[in-house]
Amino acid sequence: MKSQWKMFYMCCSVVSVGVQVSVQADESPLFVEVTRGALLDTSVSTFTSESVAQKPGSDMAELLRSVNGVSGTRMGGRAIDPIIRGQQATQLNVLLDGAYLHGGCPNRMDPPTTYASGDSYDLVTLFKGSQTVLYGSGGSGGTLVLSRHKPVFNEQGYAATxxxxxxxxxxxxxxSADVATGNDQGYFRFKGEVADMDSYEDGNGDIVRSAYRSRAAALIVGAQLGENTDLTMSYDRNEERDVLFAGANMDSPESNADIYRVKLEHRFDSGTIQQMKAELFQSNVDHLMDSYSLRDKVAGMYAPSSSDTRGGRVIFDGWLGAHQASFGADYQSNTRNGLVYSYPANMPMGQLWPDVTIEQVGVFGEVNRTLSARNRVKLGLRYDYITADVNNENDVFMMNQTAATLYGATPEQQREYNIAGFTSWQHQLNQNYQLEMTASRSVRTADATERYMAKSNWVGNPWLAPEKHHQLEWVLSNTDKSPWSLSAYYNRIDDYILRYRDSSIERYRNVEAEIYGVEFEHQHRLNAQWLLNSSLSYTLGNNLDTGEPLSRISPLTARLQALYQSGQWGAGITSSLVASQSEVCLASSDCAGLDVTPTSGYGLVDLFADYRLSPAVTLAAGIDNVFDKTYRVHESRDDVFDPTPLQVNEPGRSVWMKLSGKF
Known part of the structure; x- marks a missing residue:
């Protein structure tokens, strides 16, 4: 087994420039050979669980912040909220092994990636932009698919990590542990993780409220019902305790998530349809946040909430003549409830979600055809019927208010009929150069918070129109011995859902907007031991109604990396350079946006090394932020209701060590 942690860094840049990587269960190659003379899929990045998990992170989103074009907001030590090309929250689709999960906190203390550590899943697939219609409606910013596979057993019939x-x-x-036993006819698999962290220090030596405790476990059972039929059932339990948030006026003493899944897969021996997959899921989140129990206060607020999601899909894969096709239907229903109470009076002060249900029914299809040795086209089309209902809009809380009075009227059921799709053309210019062009339309419905939040200082808008994203992307890539990729994208958005501040009240409205940017990635092998990686991303976003910038847009970011491998030893250095961000929409200005302040640029250096103690055991260590810089990610969160808000600083110098064994 070769050095595994390096695979994560390489996948971040190499795969997305069109390199096809095949990673076996017992091998993670340091230097990936480039596939030449063939059309490549440049829209998708894939990572194995081993490669993603090698660099320690609090959750999956923190690990993915190393991917070019991906960032993430920080409120504390846990629950990094991913951003892809300037889009975030429900502009991204996140699937946890086929299941959708919507967090229990409207302020996103627990985005879906909170409940996914680096070791929880076997494969991570990242789509940037609107490149597929197979994984639900929306997904204008991208789609993150976390999946588990059937384990590979040794001769004794078990596998353990x-x-x-x-x-x-x-x-x-x-x-963490991953233990499985079984054979070709069936298996049992257990995954578990225990995490405990105290609050970290920033580069100034100041303590940042960021401690957390986390427990996660998953039981997966697989059975072969017939020669071509497989059944998989799983149950996940995630528990978050005493999670501190420097970027919010509340912490989370407790949050629990339960996920149930059933999957049936059948392969046909002949005919047009080659494979059928049917999936059902249920995810339940119970979340509690308060402003006193973890802050040594005798009074404050607390807010219990729940978010229950159920759904499923059926998808068929096959060939329609010369066309490779996937088509099917899916369903998702999310119900959310939440109240805010004063403490110790226990009086209701507002509604997070007044018994909100949003349902989506969709049908979809994708067709892929190779036109010639140099040309390939891919088409996708999707239709979604969406309804949004609220049931407790007339319940009375503080000062005889109701949700309906805050909205200005009683909302009726909202219905949407959304059509989305894309077309992509790949053309191989010659043996080494490839051009890809994609045009897409995606439609994102307003989420429960944007529609129905009902507090005196934070009010939703039940009549929001869905966002319509019209995107163009161009990718020029070179798959020679030193592969590189240059991407440019433009996204014109009709009815962009803008969160803004109106007389100290957070509100939502539709505006016209645009997001555009470029990404560049390059890899160069110096010799058999040394590999150089570099990447750059730059994103801009504008409110076209006012001419002001959009809030929380990543600044220009570049990364340079050198990797070394020789025998049992590996080592590397990564330098990250981030420019200042002055194109902002400040909450304190006439723009009334969500940016706290312009942010300064910074440079970071990380060191890492590993040693293979035996064929099964690897010891890795590293130093993050070697020079103990004080810095903050521009998009990171603040307490939006604090009159003098401050963004959350990132950790200062941190030494880490990782010991892993695979048996």
């Missing part, structure tokens, strides 16, 4: 991580800054770590 145990990993331990310790970190100095925050004085804590994680312990």
């Amino acid at each position: 145990v990993t331990g991580v310790a970190r100095s800054n925050g004085e804590g770590g994680t312990l």
